[in-house]
Amino acid sequence: MRVLIVDDHPLFREGLRAALASAVGIEVVGEAESVAEVPGAVATLDPDVVVMDLSLPDGSGLEATRRLTEQAAADGCGPVPVLMLTMADDDGSLLAALQAGARGYLVKGAGRDEVLHAVRTVAGGGAVFGSDIAARITTLLAGTRLREAGQLFPALTSREAEVLDLVARGLDNRRIARELFVAEKTVRNHVTHIFEKLHVATRAEAVARARDMGLGDS
Structure with a gap:
């Protein structure tokens, strides 16, 4: 079983590689640190499963997962299974991972046996989620209200949240001010606070985060 690890923390990659390599029948064939590296690594190394972090330096593991799914569809084959292994434990990230096509979702800190079981299950075509996560999935998928920005970004x-959704739709501050019947300065203040809470530096990054969560649909 060939595994590609995608994570930007060298120490975590080293620990995960050691844990996987210690198991019979699992080979770590490579590592990647960014979204940009993933398609090439998958094409070159031909892994059976990708273990993917959600937060990467140049974007989201969700975007990397979607790219793999879209490329596989264009090539007429099934996508390589992706197991998300991340610090994010919020419902919005979980729902977005499911929508992006991830076959599994574990929170970092899961035990070695749980990680090995998840890798084998996902590589074998199954789906697996941490024990504390599985119980939330039915509720998440059933409730369309959970797609609302306020649910996806509780901070x-x-x-x-309303401003973020409009930003994700491509509206500039002047248009947003007209939509919400507020002053443009008020919108600028909201955008500043959004940047701070989402830990992003640019409007493009905020749009990417929002669209990863399914916001911005017209």
């Missing part, structure tokens, strides 16, 4: 106020 934001309801108004900030």
